[in-house]
Amino acid sequence: MHNGSLPRARFLAVEADLAAFPAVTLLGPRQCGKTTLARAIAEAHRARGENVVTLDLERPSDLARLADPEAFLRRHAGAHVCVDEVQRRPELFPVLRSLIDEERRPGRFLLLGSASPTLLRQASESLAGRVAQHELAPFSYPEVVAPGHVSLEQLWLRGGFPESVLASSEAGSFRWREEFVRTFLEQDIPQLGFRVPASVLGRFWQMCAHLQGQVQNLSALGRSMGTTHTAARHYLDMLEQTFVLRTLPPLEANLGKRLVKSPKMYLRDSGLLHALLDLDSYDALAGHPVFGASWEGFVVEQVLLAMQGTRWRASYYRTASGDELDLVLERPAMRGAKARRVAIECKASSAPAVTRGFWTALRDLQIQEAWVVAPVREGFPLGEGAECLPLGEALGRLG
Secondary structure, three states, rough: OOHHOOOOOHHHHHHHOOOOOOOOEEEEOOOOOOOHHHHHHHHHHHHHHOOOOOOEOOOOHHHHOOHHHHHHHOOOOOOOEEEEEEEOOOOOOHHHHHHHHHOOOOOOOEEEEEOHHHHHHHHHHOOOEEEEEEEEOOOOOHHHHOOOOHHHHHHHHOOOOHHHOOOOOOHHHHHHHHHHHHHHHHHHHHHHOOOOOOOHHHHHHHHHHHHOOOOOOHHHHHHHHHHHOHHHHHHHHHHHOOOOEEEEOOOOOOOOEEEEEOEEEEEEEEHHHHHOOOOHOOOOOOOOOHHHHHHHHHHHHHHHHHHHOOOOOOEEEEEOOEEEEEEEEEEOOOOOOOEEEEEEEEEOOOOOOOOOOHHHHHHHOOOEEEEEEEEOOOOOEEEOOOEEOOHHHHOOOOO
């Protein structure tokens, strides 16, 4: 199965913003499918008789075409221009701003990038008010599991990168992820403007994998690396800005209890997590201490991807005494619908059991909707308003 044949959930959202904004940026990790999505959008525009110009700035020939970017873009003033790997030419952004201000026609520019401090800064400063921003992640549950392309177990084990999840064998998938990790550290990180030895960042990334789902402790991370908490913060920022690590903030609440106030950290793609820990099969994963944390991170990422473009806000809840909820989702009242607060606990078991701290947390936060998301086929009640749900059903209820 080729990933180009699978539709992406962000297609319609990006198309809608191209019809409303002069520029749209599409950011995400390398090899997650940005170019494939942009190609599908370009084909749709060409099918409507519109002129589309595409540039891939990793190609020297395309890079040379932008030797004089203003002259080139003026020659194609009536076209939709798609620029891939735009972070390679950060000086392009002021030119785009000037051209957009001359003619604020919707859909003039689609800008693809693998993220970098320069790219994000230039986009926010130069194109403020002129650009809509989208993040494209690897394949998610609604894109590949719900239609039956792969199983839940396969997506969890392999992660969502197209070449990994759709590989013809487990060995091929694992080999692809090993190469992704190597290339990311040795080539992508330096190209994105970060200056850190591949061996150092690789060791830090692997350490984060062992700490999947744990509360962030920069001082401890720094000591483990033989460096300072400032350096650990820098390494974390690098992984977060390149979309391979996510930090989840703690819930802010005035409950008269002492709350944990540091964020939790997760490797975003479960397949990369397993590759960094050398877990090449489900059996290897099931016997590893990270098994439960892997499922938790997988569920958290799928839920947060489903929340893109919505008004849901996510955090976690933990008290100093150990009462905890993996996810607390809050949405304000909107269009006549009541405000909602949903608690989610992640359990990697077909017969999940929750602790007393779970029930205490529900009472503390006065939560009426509580779901334990587990690898089960059908949901069932747990009592006191809580339910055990399969992942797909939980995602569907967030609509």
